[in-house]
Amino acid sequence: xxxxxxxxxxxxxxxxxxxxxxxxxxxxxxxxxxxxxxxxxxxxxxxxxxxxxxxxxxxxxxxxxxxxxxxxxxxxxxxxxxxxxxxxxxxxxxxxxxxxxxxxxxxxxxxxxxxxxxxxxxxxxxxxxxxxxxxxxxxxxxxxxxxxxxxxxxxxxxxxxxxxxxxxxxxxxxxxxxxxxxxxxxxxxxxxxxxxxxxxxxxxxxxxxxxxxxxxxxxxxxxxxxxxxxxxxxxxxxxxxxxxxxxxxxxxxxxxxxxxxxxxxxxxxxxxxxxxxxxxxxxxxxxxxxxxxxxxxxxxxxxxx
Amino acid sequence: xxxxxxxxxxxxxxxxxxxxxxxxxxxxxxxxxxxxxxxxxxxxxxxxxxxxxxxxxxxxxxxxxxxxxxxxxxxxxxxxxxxxxxxxxxxxxxxxxxxxxxxxxxxxxxxxxxxxxxxxxxxxxxxxxxxxxxxxxxxxxxxxxxxxxxxxxxxxxxxxxxxxxxxxxxxxxxxxxxxxxxxxxxxxxxxxxxxxxxxxxxxxxxxxxxxxxxxxxxxxxxxxxxxxxxxxxxxxxxxxxxxxxxxxxxxxx
Numbered sequence: 001x002x003x004x005x006x007x008x009x010x011x012x013x014x015x016x017x018x019x020x021x022x023x024x025x026x027x028x029x030x031x032x033x034x035x036x037x038x039x040x041x042x043x044x045x046x047x048x049x050x051x052x053x054x055x056x057x058x059x060x061x062x063x064x065x066x067x068x069x070x071x072x073x074x075x076x077x078x079x080x081x082x083x084x085x086x087x088x089x090x091x092x093x094x095x096x097x098x099x100x101x102x103x104x105x106x107x108x109x110x111x112x113x114x115x116x117x118x119x120x121x122x123x124x125x126x127x128x129x130x131x132x133x134x135x136x137x138x139x140x141x142x143x144x145x146x147x148x149x150x151x152x153x154x155x156x157x158x159x160x161x162x163x164x165x166x167x168x169x170x171x172x173x174x175x176x177x178x179x180x181x182x183x184x185x186x187x188x189x190x191x192x193x194x195x196x197x198x199x200x201x202x203x204x205x206x207x208x209x210x211x212x213x214x215x216x217x218x219x220x221x222x223x224x225x226x227x228x229x230x231x232x233x234x235x236x237x238x239x240x241x242x243x244x245x246x247x248x249x250x251x252x253x254x255x256x257x258x259x260x261x262x263x264x265x266x267x268x269x270x271x272x273x274x275x276x277x278x279x280x281x282x283x284x285x286x287x288x289x290x291x292x293x294x295x296x297x298x299x300x301x302x303x304x305x
Numbered sequence: 306x307x308x309x310x311x312x313x314x315x316x317x318x319x320x321x322x323x324x325x326x327x328x329x330x331x332x333x334x335x336x337x338x339x340x341x342x343x344x345x346x347x348x349x350x351x352x353x354x355x356x357x358x359x360x361x362x363x364x365x366x367x368x369x370x371x372x373x374x375x376x377x378x379x380x381x382x383x384x385x386x387x388x389x390x391x392x393x394x395x396x397x398x399x400x401x402x403x404x405x406x407x408x409x410x411x412x413x414x415x416x417x418x419x420x421x422x423x424x425x426x427x428x429x430x431x432x433x434x435x436x437x438x439x440x441x442x443x444x445x446x447x448x449x450x451x452x453x454x455x456x457x458x459x460x461x462x463x464x465x466x467x468x469x470x471x472x473x474x475x476x477x478x479x480x481x482x483x484x485x486x487x488x489x490x491x492x493x494x495x496x497x498x499x500x501x502x503x504x505x506x507x508x509x510x511x512x513x514x515x516x517x518x519x520x521x522x523x524x525x526x527x528x529x530x531x532x533x534x535x536x537x538x539x540x541x542x543x544x545x546x547x548x549x550x551x552x553x554x555x556x557x558x
Contacts, residue, residue: 052399056553074307074401082399088392092324097317104313105400147396 002066003027004155004186005051010060012046012210020046022210024060028203030154033177033187035201035218037194037298043210044190045085048157052082064155078106081148085159085190087140091133095124098132099146106151118146122176138169145176156180158189162196174200194298198222206298227296230261230273233286242280248273310402314410315417318384322418329380330422337372337426341365341433344490349434355492356523361434366517367489369430373423373448374455374484374512378476381415381459386472389463394556404550412460416452423448437520443528444519450535451512457542464555488513493525508538 005028012021020043028034038044049055051062053069053076062069067076090098099115119125122142127135132143141161148156158177162170170193177200181187191197197204198218205215214221237256251260259282261273270289277284322329345361352360388394397407430436438444466472487509493501504510505526515531518524524531549556 054395054398077399077401080399082395084392084395086392088395090393091391092321097320101313101317102396104316105310105396105402107307107309107401109309 002063004030004032004065005188006063007047007051008061010047010050010062011058012043012050012055013058020210021050021057024207024210024212026205026212026215028155028186028188030065030186031181031184032202033181033189033200034203034205035197036188036190036205036207037197038190038207042207044207045159046210047207048082048159048188048190052080052157053077074107078151079154081151081153081156083141083144083148083156083158083161085163087137087144089132089140089143092131094129094131095119095135095143095146096128098143099150102147103150108151114152115146115150118149121179122146138165141165141169141173149180153185155186155188158187160190160192162191162193170196222291227262227291229290230263230270231288231290232259232261232277232282232284233257233288234259235283235285238282242282244280245276248276307402307406310400311406311410311413314407315414318411318414319417322380322414329418330425333372333376333422334425334429337368338429338433340368341430345430345434355495356521358521358523359435362436362521363492363517364490365427365430365434365436366520367487367513369423369426369448370451370509370513370516371484371487371489372426373419373451374509375476375480376422377415377419377452377455378459378462378480380418381412381456382463382466382472382476383459384411384415385460385463386466389555390469398556404546408457408460408546408550412453412456415456415459416449419452419456420448423452439522440519444516447512447516447519447535450539451516454535454539454542457539457546461542461545461549464549467555483507483509488517488525508534511535 005026007024007026010021010024010026011019013019024043024047026047036044036047046055050057051064051069053073062076064076065079067073067079069076090101093101096115096119099118100110100112103111103115116125119128122145124139124142124146127139132140135143145158145161161173161177165173174196177187177189189197189201201218203215204218204221206213231253234257238252238259239256241250241252241259245259248261248263251262252258253260259277263269263273274287341361341364344364349359349361349364354360355363388397427436462472462475466474486504487507488504489509493504493510493514496504511526511531511534514525515528515535518528518531548554
């Protein structure tokens, strides 16, 4: 089966000379949720805009569901639904009209039942005839999602979908994204909320200064680059750790009242560390573990949050 | 061809006109009717007939043409500028539509609105001044051509403009003077020879002259030349739009 998105050697240099994308290669599998992470100005929106046809690439090719975005732009774009970062809506239109417009624009015959279903699923049905300018920010965001889904796309781009929405709405949006994926739709999202990527993405891509520096399965990424730490609270403070613990590279914290071990499955994990502590006659009153988040990994990769 | 997209754009624009009917239709019609009342019914009776046509009736074709021209530019330029301004242009650029389809939708809707305004003004003028239309087919043809041509020009302005000030600049600083000096209120034959020749550089002269000919059979410029000039202007507008689409000027980075 062809990839949902296939990007090959994609570069974009603007007229100002700024290189927003540098030789990007990327495959997004059908039916997955792919999160594209990167600091501001890294090239996330340029990459999405290029795939969607808004920005012209300087070099390289892009295929959407096997259709080249230049040679077969109609088929390629028909497969795509885009929710841009900015809340750009027709302020004086109603949700019903603007969603119906989007469906027509993408060449689909009128289907009031589909639009009704969309608006109901996105909790917009009771606002269907209200001018969009009178809706809240969260509702406007949902109108934009409804527009993007109006033509039943198989690939959906969500550029910062949770920007400016409250926690409750964000959680409900994650649920909607999962529901969408369950219907076979491929989802590519960019986000600043790393817990969002951690929560819903199957795979992660990290872009920095126009270069895609990593694409990895989320679980593998967290296993590979994530750290697990065992924190031991001691009864008595120590000035230094005994030589018998040296193979486990302990670190003293909290004025010697805490020992922190970084561990993984290769060095035997928690049982072996505790056995080493007992063998050294070190008494402890409590222990806890912590695991680095995607945010820690991201900061490690790009050097900034 | 994505005919549904053309229909969607067209209907969207027509609905917008319905929603803002006072501003889109009634306002330009009312302004022009005031000219009929003042220059036709009130003052017109004291002004001599021009080329055998009463002054009130003489100015009707020019006034219609002047309004249609201004409205064509204004409606089409705003139609494409507003999505650029509000950011909703992203949807047009990412949709499976060709630029030709985008132009057909926007220019078609603007032209229909401008044509409607012209026909309403024409129908209303019968109440104020005695009108006859010798060549109804050509009258409609010139009106239609003017709507299409100047909607295309408006579309170009809407793409070019980088702010509301620029959007208004050409209509106010170029089109308005040209249309007032285009022979709407007088025959250019009434001018000294030098100014007659200068007037021939004004494209609006050809529009007004041809349109007035379709009413009364008299023209400042031969009808064939006027038709050729209008068609040439149409071709130039189409060529500029083709270039915009090819290069993505002000649309795609």
